Amino acid sequence: MTSPDTPGLAGLRPRLPSPVQEVADGRFERRGVRLLLKRDDLIHPELIGNKWRKLAPNLAAAHGRRVVTFGGAWSNHLRATAAAGRLLGIPTVGVVRGDELAGRPLNPSLARCAADGMRLHFADRAAYRRKSEAPVLAGLLRAVDAEDALVVPEGGSNAEAVRGCRDLGAELRGLAGVVAVACGTGGTLAGLAAGLAPGQRALGVPVLKGGFLAADTETLQREAFGGRRGTWDMDDRFHFGGYARVPAELDAFAGDFEQRHGLPVERLYVAKLLYALVTLADEGAFPRGTTVAAVFTGRPFP
DSSP states (O other): OOOTTSTTOGGGOOOOSOOEEEEOOHHHHTTTOEEEEEOGGGSOSSSOTTHHHHHHHHHHHHTTOOEEEEEOTTOHHHHHHHHHHHHHTOOEEEEEEOGGGTTSOOOHHHHHHHHTTOEEEEEOHHHHHTTTSHHHHHHHHHHTTOTTSEEOOGGGOSHHHHHHHHHHHHHTTTTOSEEEEEESSSHHHHHHHHHSOTTOEEEEEESSSSSOHHHHHHHHHHHHHSSOOSOEEEOGGGSTTSTTOOOHHHHHHHHHHHHHHOOOOOTTTHHHHHHHHHHHHHTTOSOTTOEEEEEOOOOOOO
16 A cells, blocks of 8 residues: 555645545436445546556655656646656656657647656657567667666556555445446556455446457456456446547537536546446446446546
8 A cells, every 4th residue: 555655755645535425416316326426536636536546656666766657648647647756856758659749849738748847758659559568668768868767657557556556446445336437558447446345346447449458457457466356347338439539429428417516527538437337327237226436537637
């Protein structure tokens, strides 16, 4: 467990445990289902959403060393890493997917990273896809002059991060029969499921297509805990065409949820999660009397 008082992390001042909020929503109530929101989006104003849980163990392991990590042009993980680096005085380097972006003006997300002191390196997509291969990774580290850096994978998902996300499950023990989370790399789901009590189930909603996240999540659990932990599954139907795809139907759904409950809904992850849960409730996937908790892993940017 990485606590707010872990040496070197006191400057982050997270709000833990994050609040749990019940909302009254007729789409669930008519099915006899309670809906809770686990507000991980309120943990920290700059380490967005669940990023505290994944980054904190890695930052503690850095012991002040430079951190190199990876992400796309709109990566929440890159922004959170850059902000943490500024707050803790740790140099950060972000390897960004797509060398075609190098000559263009920075988008607002990457501009925030740069403003927080992150050095950006734009990698060609072929090398980026192979970044987990030792020779390719070594070349990328040489290119950014950071061969001695701590390397944090894309999305922050490694064994340390998964063990950090186990606290999320522990905070929800006994509060819900089903705990659902949107998945980009599977790290949060892997830790969440391990932290829940027997009889609770974790549900992952992948936000990108491909059907590979179940295997990735099992691999992460094996690396973190030595094998599969907890009861969990995934529903791959709600990616809406892939990562960062927000068609009009999803945007309208998110806007309606915001109006119903007065809550900001992040579009790339949280909106897809909530859409999935409304659909599953309508399909009768949750028996009457079930309490479902949805993890708000982020908030809209900027």
